[in-house]
Amino acid sequence: MNFSEVFKQTNQLCKVSPDGNYLATCVQYRLVVRDVNTLQILQLYTCLDQVSHMEWSSDSLFILCAMYKRGLVQVWSLEQPDWHCKIDEGSIGLVASRWSPDGRHILNTTEFTLRITVWSLCNKSVSYIKYPKACQKGMDFSTDGRYMALAERRDCKDYISIFVCDDWHLLRHFETETQDLAGVEWSPNGCALAVWDSCLEYKMLLYSLDGRLLSTYSAYEWALGIKSVTWCPTSQFLAIGSYDEKVRILNHITWKKLIELEHPATIANSKAVVYREVENKPVIGAEDLSIHNITMGSSLFNTQSKYEIAQLPVQLPVVRPDPDRANPKIGISAVAFSTDNRYLATKNDSMAQCVWLWDMQKLSLQAVLEHTAPVRCFVWDPRRSRLALCTGNNKLYLWSPAGCVAVKVAVKGDIQVQSLFWHCSGESLILLGKDQMCVCYMATDEKIG
Template identity: 30%
Template sequence: MDFTEIYKQTSGIVQFSPGTQFLLTAIQDRLVIRRADSFQIIRTWQVNPDGASSIPEVATGPQSRSSASTPTDTWITHAGWSLDSEYILAACAKKGYINVFKLRDETWNTSITCGTEGLVKAEWAPDGRSILCFSAWGLRVTVWSLVTGNPTYIVFPLHQDRGYAYRNDGRYFVLAERHKGRDAIGVYDVEESYRLVRHYPIPTASFSSLSISPNGSFVAIWDGPLEYKVHIFSLSGELQGSFCPDPDPGFGVKAVAWHPSSCFVAVAGHDDKIHIIENITWGPVAVVELSSRIPNGATIWREASDWMETTNGRGFVSYEKLQSPNSISLSRSDLTKPNPKSGILQLEFNITGTLLLARFESAPCIVFLYAFPTRDEIEASASSPLSPRLRSVLIHSQPVTSAKWNPERKGSLAIACGIGSIYLWSDEWVGVEDDDDEGGEIAECVGVPAKRFETRDIKWAPDGKGLVLLSKDSFCCAFEVEDADC
């Protein structure tokens, strides 16, 4: 794996373009666009409320402009690429303005200035020609069209950071709203200028969030933190089913993950249990519970002791492989205190749905990977209950801060723990000897060749061949080294 130099960034805004050809970075009030192959700067813009000032001389190098700090209330808070990589938006939420730039024409720009309602968040719609702007105080969502220049207003969204989603094909926009003191769902037709096509109340006491199934047919809606309930609606508004564990563990739902086939939903809360719900009766078919006892058959990987000091933070070191069964230590929170740190931290399927990643508050240094049956295996054993099993456990010396599945490969995972390294797990290696019949696993600790760099977050490139490693105010990229043919 090759690493780039260390570059500056602010607000954690570093994004590959959808085609992985370019890299966007925000540095205070500037946008910097680099080529992803050479990291040469090709565009730089300064963001301001009156439009944009192109600074072409910066393209010759990052030191050509003064590095003096600008006021933090003028810094870029949100930025992103349009779906076709033609346009880039940069928003300053504190000042309430958005600038839009065109990659192939550095002189073209337009701006959006929010009124007294303020700005909390701005992002691209899937069509790449509309921008969603969320106002303060939950007043409205404004959809600005770059084609017509006209806004579309949707009033009273429940949340600004969650509670909305687009169907995978981008045709419908689903938004949680509050009207006359009741929670409701609005479904809007994107192709008809966000015309309202469905509006229906939902039985939530304290709406938390929603998620659309991968096939676009269902919407999962859940409560939190007052009640542990998940409701499944069709996109048109018919209630398909509801789920609440018996007995109700309380404290609400913390995470919901759809299986890529849309046949199952994984639900988890504060009680260290993962409930698997199927899409026929919308009832539970399996429960996965965190235990300090790791059963026989699970592969246990432990970060090598003192490897950072031994290697001076350079090179690759394999995890230590432990024998199962084994045991791990779990911390328990006091549920009688407010906002207890308990239950699930992360719940996510890989792209094929054959592996389910879980992280728990009571085991912050550990990543659990559960083997999930494929559709063929489920159909072949229709008489047997669905039973996800613990396949792999990755134990680290520091709490995990980020764990991300590769977006293109089913058996590739990257992990960060807030120190000068990254951790890679894969089951795609050919020729690796392993006791099980699922193919060889490999787990490696990889040092970042830089001083005073702490990997706090990870972002995969869209093609799955590169990684952005984010520290507090800097970043670098890491790319796989392809073996040359002999």
């Protein structure tokens, strides 16, 4: 693998266009658009203030730059660099801004979540949606871009409104059986809407497009409940990460629990492989069988590994939360399915140095990756069963069913990787530091099926 030179960025505002051709970064009040292959600057735009949020339109023709402190949104065109649009929310303020799926409407959420304003770039019309609820994930679009589900709060009760994105007319409006709704998320096939309660009450509700309640699931009572939710790409499974350090998988036929995945501090009597990161530990000799310097024959991994395969039983590092502090570091905070639906990656906050890999065909633990520092971010390759992760140091970590490697980010200077994401082709990774970014090019001869 190869690394590009290091470029500046601010607030980790760096995104690849949906068509995969461009890379946009924000540096203070400047928006820089580069060719994703050559990294040459194609366009340079100057915004009115430091950018808080940046987002590509779905067709890669426009870029939205939101400046929340000023209540401003500026839109830039790649095809017509001289054209631009400015939206000023005025004294009502601005806390969130995003594109609609068609890439021609902008949805702005005002301060105190008083309303959502829908601005049209086509005819300059303005629509208003009242009563949006301020919650973890109160808005979601269906994968096909036809519908928007919005959480609302009226008369101390939770509601869901479903809008048709073509003309923003209300399709369905119904009350939910939640005490304090925390999030909504469409299944990838658009047939079901997952709605879950706040962490104070364990409740997962599944609704159809017409507002019918399909199922209700609750694992336990009188304890902190749901912390993370994700659908698998085929919509067959819904994974629910909880504060009790377990992941529960619901199936799409009966919406009942298929399996409960536990995250024990001690791994014993398991077929799983535990990879333990080793920092600068020299290999004494070939007879030292406790250390496996794994060099992958596969072109996916052509760098010598810096992991050690630990012998079972293995005691994983556990940090118990302070009960007197808010937002306890406990429970499953991250859950992600691989693109082919074969694997599931999870992170338990009380064991923040570890990533757990589960085989969804066998419904069993495949591997555990233990690191010397807490894991900041992990993301699946969009084309292969390959996971990339970072821990806030100058290394990039990769796992596949063939094994795993730790690679030093070989660039001039020192970049501490805080987060990362894949290019849509799966052939490169964008690595983000505190105020820097670089591109990692994956050397592969494999054909993508």
